Amino acid sequence: MIEFLDVSKLFGDHKALDNATIRIEDGTTIGIVGPNGAGKTTLIRLLCGILNPTSGKIIIDGLDLQKHPTEIKKKIGYLPEEPNLYERPKAGELLEYFGLLYGVPRNKINQRVDELLNLVGLSDRKDWRVSSFSKGMRQRLAISRALIHDPKIIVFDEPTMGLDPLTSRKIREFITTLKKEKTIILCTHYMYEAEQLCDKIAIIDKGKIKAYDTVENLKSSYIKEKTFKIGLKGIKKEILDNISSDENLRIEENGDNYLIIKTKSYENLKNILKEEITYFEDLTPSLEEVFIKLVGKKDD
Numbered sequence: 001m002i003e004f005l006d007v008s009k010l011f012g013d014h015k016a017l018d019n020a021t022i023r024i025e026d027g028t029t030i031g032i033v034g035p036n037g038a039g040k041t042t043l044i045r046l047l048c049g050i051l052n053p054t055s056g057k058i059i060i061d062g063l064d065l066q067k068h069p070t071e072i073k074k075k076i077g078y079l080p081e082e083p084n085l086y087e088r089p090k091a092g093e094l095l096e097y098f099g100l101l102y103g104v105p106r107n108k109i110n111q112r113v114d115e116l117l118n119l120v121g122l123s124d125r126k127d128w129r130v131s132s133f134s135k136g137m138r139q140r141l142a143i144s145r146a147l148i149h150d151p152k153i154i155v156f157d158e159p160t161m162g163l164d165p166l167t168s169r170k171i172r173e174f175i176t177t178l179k180k181e182k183t184i185i186l187c188t189h190y191m192y193e194a195e196q197l198c199d200k201i202a203i204i205d206k207g208k209i210k211a212y213d214t215v216e217n218l219k220s221s222y223i224k225e226k227t228f229k230i231g232l233k234g235i236k237k238e239i240l241d242n243i244s245s246d247e248n249l250r251i252e253e254n255g256d257n258y259l260i261i262k263t264k265s266y267e268n269l270k271n272i273l274k275e276e277i278t279y280f281e282d283l284t285p286s287l288e289e290v291f292i293k294l295v296g297k298k299d300d
């Protein structure tokens with residue numbers, strides 16, 4: 001369990017993190033989302049022990065991070081926002097170097113390096129110098145570096161930023177496989193990425209945690225009505241009358257053979273429309289709407 005208890009971080013008189021309290025259960029995947037400058041990286045760097053809090057405590061598995069930094073850091077794998085890899089070594093050598101540095105036993109290191117390169121799809125590049133790697137390959141290598149000591153907590157800071165869609169997807173798939181056994185903290189400003197991968201999401205803005213909950217709960221707390229597009233065989237007057245007389249239903253758009261309806265209750269709608277329905281589409285806004293409501297502006 002990771003606990004942030006009233007954690008603040010000041011840079012000069014600027015509060016990059018403002019009294020953040022958040023608890024992360026073992027084995028969950030948590031998204032930290034917010035606009036640029038919100039304090040996401042600061043939160044993560046505090047968690048990784050790279051920064052010290054100005055006030056408050058960070059407790060991991062019952063241990064105070066500031067009192068037991070070495071012990072706790074062993075539990076954490078960190079992919080920074082802009083990973084800095086050495087250019088000269090070969091990929092395999094780089095991983096071996098970091099593995100030994102993080103305490104992987106010498107007799108296990110070769111196997112561990114091969115496992116990881118295989119996991120991130122870089123086995124055939126083991127003997128290539130890092131300097132020859134593309135941006136996507138570097139990111140995958142940086143991820144394997146973060147995992148080399150088999151940490152129980154993995155922290156990804158904007159893991160897909162600036163990558164092409166195919167590589168981004170591979171990285172998301174990779175995070176999905178890791179989810180099964182690890183605690184994952186994923187910082188991202190891509191809302192769909194958080195929605196797709198995370199069990200719970202913390203929305204952060206100007207250093208403050210604005211909300212922390214499951215995607216489902218965030219949506220139901222902040223989006224009061226569902227929106228459905230419903231295809232119909234024909235739009236009979238009787239149907240329109242029935243909808244109008246139901247205070248829970250509102251017609252947003254009346255097309256030739258479809259209706260867009262806003263409603264709190266889905267059951268009523270089905271009862272009224274029954275056999276007439278030809279198709280049904282849930283247009284209820286995504287997590288992005290929740291984000292815009294809480295943060296007040298769309299991120300770039």
Ligand SMILES: Nc1ncnc2c1ncn2[C@@H]1O[C@H](COP(=O)(O)OP(=O)(O)O)[C@@H](O)[C@H]1O
Pocket residue numbers: 011015016034035036037038039040041042043
């Ligand atoms: N080392 C630092 N020194 C001074 N200000 C910083 C430092 N790191 C971050 N900040 C400031 O703290 C705020 C939060 O930054 P950051 O945590 O990097 O945001 P995010 O990762 O959400 O984009 C920003 O206003 C940023 O300029």
Ligand SMILES: [Mg+2]
Pocket residue numbers: 040041042081157
């Ligand atoms: Mg950041």
